[in-house]
Amino acid sequence: MLNDRFRPMASRLNRRTFLTRAGWGGLGAAALVAGAGRARVSAQPAYPDWIAASPKPPKRGGVLTRASAWDPPVIDPRITQSIGLHQFACLVGNRLVRYPFADEATGPTDLTLKGDLAESWQPSPDHRVWTFKLRQGVKWQNVPPVNGREFVAADVKYCFEAYAKEGAQSFTFQEIEAIETPDKYTVRIHLKTPNVLFPQNVAEPITILFAREVLEQDGDLKKHLIGTGPYTLKEHTRKVRVVLARNPDYFDKGRPYFDEYVILSTPDAATRMAAFRTGQSDILWLASPSEVETVRKTNPNAVVQSYHNSLTPFGVALAQDKPPFNDVRVRRALSMAIDRQKQADTLFEGHGIIGWGVPYIYYQDKAPTLAQLGPWWQYRPAEAKKLLADAGHPNGFETTLFYYE
Template sequence: MCITYNPTLFIHKGGRMRNYTDRQKQRFPLTRRQFLQAAPALTGLTLASFASLQAPTALWAAETPTPGGTLRHIGPQQPMFDIHATVSYATQLVNSLVLGKLVRFAMGPGVDPADFTLEPDLAERWETSPDGLTHTFYLRRGVRWEDRPPVNGRELVADDVKYSFERALAMSGYARLLGKIEKIETPDRYTVRIHHAEPFAPFRHNLAEVWTSIVAHEVEEKYGDFKSADAVRGIGPFMLQKYEPGVKSTFVKNPNYWRKGLPYLDSIEWIYLKDKGTILSLFRAGKVDIPYYDARIGRADVPSFRQTNPNYHIVFWPWLAVRTLAFRLDKKGAPWTDVRVRRAMSMAIDRKRWVEALLEGEGWTDPGPVPAPMKEWKLPTDQLGPGKKYLEYNPKEAKRLLAEAGYPNGFKAKVTNFPGYGPEYVEDLQLLVRYLKDIGIELEIVNEEYGKYISGSFLGKYEDMTWGPSSVFTEVDSYLYFFFKSGEKANRSHVNDPKLDELVLAQRRTLDKAKRKEIIDEIQRYAAEQVYYIYTPYPKNIAAWPPWVKGYWPKNSFDRGTQLQRVWIDQSAR
């Protein structure tokens, strides 16, 4: 069976949208599943080529938003609502609709999904001392919490920020992304002053992340924590009206929201539906508006979807998360503690063929440790030095390295993963397993449910290896510190390398961007040699939404509150 590609898609590249059409029906000779079965032996595949055109002006047309309506949005079920008690992306997504932050990222139509320009949010302005040690934020006056107990519409004050940051420092798995904070002062009701023990380059940027959201102390005093739906009280564009576990959460417009006239939507139904086939059917029929938390649809579904829903927007866009195979490097005597074995495993993967054939060219062969879309920080593959060769496909050399390390016949191991991310993630892991089997390494896939995965494998608690996507970080430091800093929970490979520790900490303390870039380049070269993680090829994301959803645009962020507050429904087009 062959798939005939004849789609008309809107393609995002470099902050712009492009429309491309396969004018001549080109044929791609293998289905994804057939590719998985034949991957190591594939040669000479012919890929579809597309003509690049300008995006239709209708997508960019200035239209007057019409308030009202309900957005039906598919989203993952959060393990809890406490923003500081879990690193779950699902918890961040729902909280972003309700909570607020000091600053936010620019987002919306026309803004590059990888543009992280900071904009004022709860803080209307800020200052940083010349030595980079003191950050002062000036809060907006008259900003009020939602008008429900126990906050009862009271005004946001500096003590709320102090309380939230101290709680995050004590509890959050991301606390290290705030740097070494010595003290937090509130000289008056609307001023917060944060003092660092040493310069921390990523600090202000990281304040736009959802996990730094401001919460109210009265809520914890009443409920003991923020884990339950009853404890969801915020200052953002929406309020949680009703939580139906396993079904949906309903959010309604917050009449107290400080941005007058926003949000445009009356409500959002955040629907906890997992079955991809059911979701796609409902999306085709117009029964849901956004098919996943980032509007993602499967790559294999695009051609048929374009035929059944020709007026829907379909966008390829650069996604920042990376996918890695991590190792228990602290497991004494395990084969992968030998760098020759890790290098062999890396050389067993035909990354170029993976991207060309499985991803139709829409992806990156070298996505880590710095994600490819982070162009200002990413070191090109040809500049990686000696480590470059370990990204090249060379199964013969891989087998030689295995034999040299004492494993001429390979070995067996277990690899955990969460299959609920979607069928394409599952297929990627299966392809990785096939490549490794080709050099004698047999991996047994162990599927885990999300709760166990996010609190276990995702934080380095597994037997042999684990595979899956990272969280989405918007500052380069997060892809270095969490992956390589010894002792960090998110250091899934249990890397303990004094040289890397020194380099990772040095780039954090360096405020001069050019000098910081030199350090980050050195980290990338060294990481390529050591192969503490295997970064598998990474696809561009595909987002889709119907023509009646206006003002929507993908973003590398879990901040759905900022993204959706300007979205509106054109009822005439529904």
Template sequence: MGRQLSRREALGLLLGAGLWAVAGCRVPEVGQAARASDPTQPRPGGILKIGHHADPTTLDPHEGAPAALPLMGLVYSRLVRFRVGREVHPNQLIPEPDLVESWEQTDDLTYVFHLRKGVRFHNRPPVNGRELVAEDVRANLEWLTSSPDPRHRLHFGRIDRVEIPDKYTVKVILKEVTAPFIYYVAGPYGWILPRELVGQRALLRDTAVGTGPFVVHERIPGISIILKKNPEYFVAGRPFLDEVHWLVIPNETARLAYFRAGALDLLPPAVPTSPAEFELIRQALPEVQAEEVPGAEAYYLKVRADAGPLADRRARQALALAVDRQALLERLVRGHGVAAGPLSPALMEWVLPADRLGPAARYYRPDPELAHQLAAATGLPGLALRLGLPPGVAGGQTWLEVLQDQLGRFGIGLARGDGSAELNLQVYGFFLDPDEQLAAMFEGGGAAAADPYLAELVRRQRRILNKAARKQLIDEIQLYLAEQQYFIGLISASHFGLWQPHVRGYRPHSGPGSYELVDTWLGR
């Protein structure tokens, strides 16, 4: 038996000559990368090599594993997806058909989905290329509806029943009005599997059979996933690429060296690139294409407001006034981000601008004089608070040091604590809808969840189907949250995408999956 290849050797075969440039040969000098021609028509063919920081622990699309999520849109499809394209902002969510030709809402509780005919699963066991039909959709939705996973319950737990009028029609009847239901259908758990595989989590750990634009050809755990073009994909002429190579390179320095050497074509925003390294790449290789995706990662201080001095709203307001968000941005992300308000800035069409928060806008900018007054009135000076940090949070010690310094100016002590601490740093990813953020923050324990007025507002916004009327209520919720400061908005950090000059038709998108690669092509 031959010797097993080392990780370096395996990556070398997949990356080609670029690895040897990283391993010791000369890396191209600044500006040396060739500028590709820019043909007007997409070119079919070619292999796109993507660097990723983590290997998925499972290929089960309903698991929602963050490391696997960018892969899911290449292998699976949903009833509805979010539009992507060069003209679409990365945080803009526009639902459009995926596995369906169309859908309609026939009353407040009923959605009817009309499936495309002739859509086939990948030619892999146990389905071997059979047609997708309504029974497959029902099996997925019923499993998600009954799942104990709270993420599934939020998105699909309000389904009452699923009916099948015919082979290509699915009728979903909800228990209660759910305004963002279509957004949840297009969300990170809405992938449609063959009914034979639904719920088969052990099997799905290493098996992926969908209807998406690519088929999993080979997986080497910890090293790579090789995907090949699905010849039976239901969108004519797509994808353009022949293959996508997902290469697992945990070390950021190595990823960027491979990219700079031309051995990688794409580093998507889902892959961590530090602000400093992003700036260096942009300066060193100005021809490289890049996008800074704003608001992709929002940080909040969750306040234990159920007892002690922090039960007083004025004490929470004092903490909010003591925080210097611009200093946080500069220290933690080199200024690449924005201040976070009551809603994550990524919810761009719902966020109430600071100038419309009225008097509560003052709680989102430092005001030492008012902070001192409120702190003194509520007994905060001399108080020792604890800060809980989520496991593995980037820059955790820096967060602690900066907040210690900022609160210490007002005589408030801060030490590291656990989940029971008075303050907990919370990190939130991309939300599909305000309802999702409000549920994540307030449908749990603590004083905020016990606030009957807030609970009623959150319940009401979910049941308003008219978007303009719902926006008015969500504005009201933001004004209320700005006054209460149950969660103190800190900053929202940007993510960064980098891709080579010859990669065409690509623009990153924050929605679940990597549908943007369906239209990507190589101009070389």
């Protein structure tokens, strides 16, 4: 089921609503979630935030198609954090551990770790050493130059060291001091400092394990991505489409359900909506109740689910080691210059929540109020201007903003 691999990525997206076309929605609607949630304005329609798995046996076969706003600039998971890549890379590759599939989870906030390529994991008493016991008999996808060889502990060591060496994911792996592989199915990871959340770090979609043969042969992963996952990468045509084909040798014999998954590069929102309405796309992510209701007029059988999460990476990361952001007054001024409540009310029609910063809190039973988030989270433009002036920027300043797709 395609949803099986999407829950972690979905947890990264802010309050939106998605729809699925009737016919397959009962199979996977609960997992291809990407936002929305409980309305702050009571007049807004309410949508379920969880759709339980159907008691009926899942239907197998067919093609799932999605018009997507995101297009991967490259397919090398080491060098990009592009959602365009990770929306399907986590279907091509596995991680050591994962978050629960939709048909395993008790609800949208169930983040109980499950074994993926690792069957078990255990920390040392001080949480500086983590030992993972690997699933035996797992095969790499039967694609040259790997050709379906067995996945072993040395592959984990190679991938983690490659991630740590360079690229956008290096920060996750640079906390590793050493990796031991005492046998084919055991990986012992020594950390520089204790980390009780290390398994959560390697459960993220960005930490997929890739075949070393490709990197050794090509020098990068820009042309080929081979993993152990439920789908093989059949086609990647930049700014056109991505096609994934079912991996017949996948170790979880019950999955995946679809024969193919096609992602159409569709940056225009109106085109994505039209594709859904005409049956060319099976999934649609929307930000506001009015958009949902507009689509339901033409697609009354669409399955709607909202997703209320308390985690968003879509903020501004500041380089605090150099001016002007090394001055806490500048950082506080920027924060107080943002009217977060107005953003939620305007963009999401009161159907959004106020996000917060680092450290990320995966889920809470109740979203914190603005008051609980502290003084620097309040919209106070006069105080923001004063802080900037005190920091030597009475007329503001120019800076460069980098962003990823």
